Every structure is written in structure tokens, then in C-alpha cells.
Amino acid sequence: MKKEKNITTESTILNAAKNIFQRKGMDGARMQEIADEAGINKALLHYYYRSKQLLFEAVFKNAFLLLAPQLNKILNSEDSLNIKIKDFTKNYISFIIKHPYLPNFIINELNRSPEFVQKLISEKHFPNIQKFKDQITENVENGKILPIKPEHLFINIMALNIFPFIASPLLKGFLKVNDENYKQLMEERATEVSNFIINAIKS
Amino acid sequence: MKKEKNITTESTILNAAKNIFQRKGMDGARMQEIADEAGINKALLHYYYRSKQLLFEAVFKNAFLLLAPQLNKILNSEDSLNIKIKDFTKNYISFIIKHPYLPNFIINELNRSPEFVQKLISEKHFPNIQKFKDQITENVENGKILPIKPEHLFINIMALNIFPFIASPLLKGFLKVNDENYKQLMEERATEVSNFIINAIKS
DNA sequence: ACATTTGTTAACCATTTAGTTAAACTAATT
DNA sequence: AATTAGTTTAACTAAATGGTTAACAAATGT
Numbered sequence: 001m002k003k004e005k006n007i008t009t010e011s012t013i014l015n016a017a018k019n020i021f022q023r024k025g026m027d028g029a030r031m032q033e034i035a036d037e038a039g040i041n042k043a044l045l046h047y048y049y050r051s052k053q054l055l056f057e058a059v060f061k062n063a064f065l066l067l068a069p070q071l072n073k074i075l076n077s078e079d080s081l082n083i084k085i086k087d088f089t090k091n092y093i094s095f096i097i098k099h100p101y102l103p104n105f106i107i108n109e110l111n112r113s114p115e116f117v118q119k120l121i122s123e124k125h126f127p128n129i130q131k132f133k134d135q136i137t138e139n140v141e142n143g144k145i146l147p148i149k150p151e152h153l154f155i156n157i158m159a160l161n162i163f164p165f166i167a168s169p170l171l172k173g174f175l176k177v178n179d180e181n182y183k184q185l186m187e188e189r190a191t192e193v194s195n196f197i198i199n200a201i202k203s
Numbered sequence: 204m205k206k207e208k209n210i211t212t213e214s215t216i217l218n219a220a221k222n223i224f225q226r227k228g229m230d231g232a233r234m235q236e237i238a239d240e241a242g243i244n245k246a247l248l249h250y251y252y253r254s255k256q257l258l259f260e261a262v263f264k265n266a267f268l269l270l271a272p273q274l275n276k277i278l279n280s281e282d283s284l285n286i287k288i289k290d291f292t293k294n295y296i297s298f299i300i301k302h303p304y305l306p307n308f309i310i311n312e313l314n315r316s317p318e319f320v321q322k323l324i325s326e327k328h329f330p331n332i333q334k335f336k337d338q339i340t341e342n343v344e345n346g347k348i349l350p351i352k353p354e355h356l357f358i359n360i361m362a363l364n365i366f367p368f369i370a371s372p373l374l375k376g377f378l379k380v381n382d383e384n385y386k387q388l389m390e391e392r393a394t395e396v397s398n399f400i401i402n403a404i405k406s
Numbered sequence: 407a408c409a410t411t412t413g414t415t416a417a418c419c420a421t422t423t424a425g426t427t428a429a430a431c432t433a434a435t436t
Numbered sequence: 437a438a439t440t441a442g443t444t445t446a447a448c449t450a451a452a453t454g455g456t457t458a459a460c461a462a463a464t465g466t
Binding site: 416 | 443453
């Protein structure tokens, strides 16, 4: 048995599927296109992953599990709130620049089938934000930051970091900037966003 | 000719198409499903709109032109920056609560075909943010707000307002809240977000 | 009244698509 | 060399899908 070749083909397929699914979504992707991208026969996709749905789920979980530890690591660290916000912003933006299709893919497919979130929550790597929430509450009680519900601050951090990547075609249109200039704006945001947030909650 | 009936059928179709396209996207939508939703024969869709692509574009432009004036009205008003931020946040969030699928639909389809933005820009109702940018520059120069590039402030305002609606399934999962509680959070944000922004730029 | 234009439908068509099958191939095992 | 388990392919199938056609119905102009 060629165990090694087995793994290579399987991961070649997964990688090709990732490229196609993340660019075109579940509905827009074609099994034939994924096979072409992987340089193999369409029947092999089914041999390894049975159906489009299962292949899609493999890609989706893979993508999500790439993103989740990024969140977890920072949210559950022992650092101060300010450091966390700075670290998160810096790491997240440089992470997404490497995986530009990822946030839109995840958000979009979760909108298509919101019940899928339930499956994800039960995975052991699903981000837990309890510690982060406690930390915010504590900072508010000590008067270190202005009163704000932890939920809102969390949403704001996510929004400021993720949205510009999801909405890039729209924002490029509004701002009348080209790809090059937009990319530069995104790089500026690695520090810009954390300053903005820290200012907003500074008491 | 039954001009009235004509218009009714045409708009019935457009409305049905809106419902289906905004929930399922271009690729996920089926012409038969749209016909069923409109309560008419599938051939009628083609009679009025020729092809799926043209029907989709009609829906898309319609959706966009519903949203654009909201932006324009506020961005080009004579109010102070603070008032603008407050107005925009309040109006926008209540607008989106009425049209929950709209932002995700627009952003998603623009990601699917980013070149479509060019077509939109040439439409006369496309939002122009020049005046808003000038206003920010002026406020920075007068020392009324902290130094910030107009582009970043604009992106931040959009992000904080729009993102929570686009990413709601994901955020509900992270925050472990149900639909009811999430809706309440969104209502709080009508004031929460503008306070946050104003604090962030206050000098 | 009746001819013409406009609106609507059922049946149909060509193509695309996910999935299947059976046979060929490969490489390790006996 | 024969067997066997696993891998890969070409050809096929059934269902779905966007779009068309031809016939029928309703409104309108003359």
C-alpha cells in the first residue's frame, strides 16, 4: 500500500477544494473545477470525500480551525487589556493578509446555513471569550476604562479588524483607491486600529 | 394593454427575486424558486427580465440604490462631525434592522464579481464622500479631533455599524447569546457605537 | 366586431452537474 | 508469478437547471 501517496492525493484535493470553495462559495463551486485544480479525475474527489457536502465541510472546518487558535491565544493570555488589543490587531491583520478569502468565506457560509455554528461550537478549539469578558468587566470596575459592555467591545474589535477585508470591493469604490493604495491602508491599520480602540475606552 | 397589471407582475417578480437572491445569492438562487415565490410561471421571468443575470442585476441595483441615499444624505449634510456620526449610526442601524439581508447580499456579491463596482460608481446616486473627508481634515487641522486619516475614520464608522449584521451568526456563537439577546445588543449599538467613535477621536 | 398587440402558460430542450460504475493500474504480500 | 488491497480513470447516469417555443388568453385600437 502506498500510504504516503494516499496522504498526498488527499491533501492535494483538500487544498484545491480550499482554493475553489473560498473563492466561489459552496453554491458557486463545481466538483469538476476542483478536480481540474487538483489535476486529478473527478471520481477521485468522491473516492476520498464521498460528496460535495462532505468535501465542503472538511474545507470549512479546516479554515475555521486555522483562525480559531489565533483568537484563543490572545484572548486567553495573561497580558493587560491594552496589550491584548494591540497584539490581536497586529497579528490578525497580518494573518488575514496571508489568507484574504478566509473571513468572507466563513462569514458568508455561516449566513447561508446559520445552524452550522452549533456544530462548530461543540468542537474543542472553539474560541472561548469568557476570560476576556471578565477582564473587561474588571477594568471597568477599577475605572481603568470607560464603562462598556464586554459584548460591545468584543464586537467592536472584531468589526474594526475584519470588516475592511470583507468589504474591500465596496470600500475601494467609496474611497476611490486602487488595490495598491488599499493594501497600504490595511497595513497602516495594524497600528491605527488599536490606537483607535484604546482611545475610545480610555477613561 | 393592461399597463397596471403589467407593472404589478413586473414588480411582483422583482420582489420575489429580491427575497430569493438576498437570502441565497446569485449562485444559490433558482429561477423556479423565484417563479414559485412570485406565484407565476417560470417563462414569465424570462419574458420580463430575459435572463437570470439581468434579473439579478435589477435586484442588485435596486438594493444598492436603497442604501446609497442613506449614506449620501448624511455624508453631505451641513451638520457637525459629531452630529453626522450620531445620525449615521442611529439611522443606519434602524434601516438595517428593516433590511437584514441587504448588507451581506451586497458585500458578498461584490466579492464574487468585484468588477461590478465599476458599473455602480458610474451611477449618479453613488455616494460621494469627498465633503465628509474634507470635514474630517478640517477638524483635525483645527485640533478638534485627534489626527486620523479620513479614510480610516470612514472605514471605522462603516465597520462598527455594518459588521455586526453581516457576522451575526459568528458573533452569536462567540458571545453565546440567542437571537432575542442579540437583537437587543444591536439596538443598544444605535447609541453605543457613536459614543465609541466620538470618544476615540476626541482630542 | 375583429385584428393586433401584450401577457401567461405548459411542455419541451440542451446543457450542466453531482454522483456511480466497472475496469485498468500500481505496488506491496504471499 | 499469483494474489490482493488500494488507487485512478473513462464512460456513464439521473436529476436539475436556465432558457425556448408554440399555443392560448386578455386587453386595446380601429
